[in-house]
Amino acid sequence: EAGVTQFPSHSVIEKGQTVTLRCDPISGHDNLYWYRRVMGKEIKFLLHFVKESKQDESGMPNNRFLAERTGGTYSTLKVQPAELEDSGVYFCASSAMGQGNYYGYTFGSGTRLTVV
Amino acid sequence: LAKTTQPISMDSYEGQEVNITCSHNNIATNDYITWYQQFPSQGPRFIIQGYKTKVTNEVASLFIPADRKSSTLSLPRVSLSDTAVYYCLVGSYNQGGKLIFGQGTELSVKP
Numbered sequence: 001e002a003g004v005t006q007f008p009s010h011s012v013i014e015k016g017q018t019v020t021l022r023c024d025p026i027s028g029h030d031n032l033y034w035y036r037r038v039m040g041k042e043i044k045f046l047l048h049f050v051k052e053s054k055q056d057e058s059g060m061p062n063n064r065f066l067a068e069r070t071g072g073t074y075s076t077l078k079v080q081p082a083e084l085e086d087s088g089v090y091f092c093a094s095s096a097m098g099q100g101n102y103y104g105y106t107f108g109s110g111t112r113l114t115v116v
Numbered sequence: 117l118a119k120t121t122q123p124i125s126m127d128s129y130e131g132q133e134v135n136i137t138c139s140h141n142n143i144a145t146n147d148y149i150t151w152y153q154q155f156p157s158q159g160p161r162f163i164i165q166g167y168k169t170k171v172t173n174e175v176a177s178l179f180i181p182a183d184r185k186s187s188t189l190s191l192p193r194v195s196l197s198d199t200a201v202y203y204c205l206v207g208s209y210n211q212g213g214k215l216i217f218g219q220g221t222e223l224s225v226k227p
Contacts (some may be wrong), residue, residue: 001222004159028138030212031212033215035217042218042219042220043160043203043215043217044217045216047213048212048214050212055212056214059214063163083133091159091160092159093159093215095209095212097212104150104152104162104165104209105162105209105215106162107158107159107160107161108159109140109158109159110157110158110159111155
């Protein structure tokens with residue numbers, strides 16, 4: 001079974017530019033999450049999709065961040081325009097419905113975003 | 117969601133047993149205790165989960181006392197490859213709830 005795939009693995013962009021991160025969850029996983037870790041801080045929750053619907057977006061920092069999950073499959077996280085404080089590692093995770101208490105969530109390797 | 121407290125760092129040597137204790141005084145009745153492991157340049161990886169007493173799998177054991185206000189992750193005979201950050205999380209995830217990460221415990225295994 002393929003794991004959670006994220007790309008790009010690294011992205012370096014200039015302040016003010018736009019970047020789109022992509023996450024492919026494990027096939028069949030209805031739950032998809034975005035998290036991020038900025039330098040020296042803890043991993044923080046951003047957003048939770050159930051299929052194509054946003055279940056919880058309480059962690060999204062501001063309206064420069066837009067997450068989508070068209071068709072309930074892969075998801076994209078767009079940052080527009082990027083600011084220096086957006087630098088960090090963005091993780092995607094997925095889980096099957098009703099199984100979070102048994103098998104945990106599967107994380108991707110993350111996208112390291114550097115805004116210069 | 118219950119807050120967790122665990123040591124910031126621990127050192128060990130190859131072949132030793134490592135026990136990492138996590139306190140979660142405000143754990144709720146429906147909450148499970150879950151531990152994740154994270155290697156550099158990778159995402160967190162689920163290693164073990166429990167509700168009460170003891171749980172064991174091929175990677176680790178998890179000990180949970182009757183009051184469930186703390187838990188101990190036990191790694192038997194660690195190797196250099198067990199060097200990682202270990203996170204203790206508490207919550208109920210059957211409905212897909214978000215994970216709340218603390219600082220984790222940075223375990224360093226030395227030869």
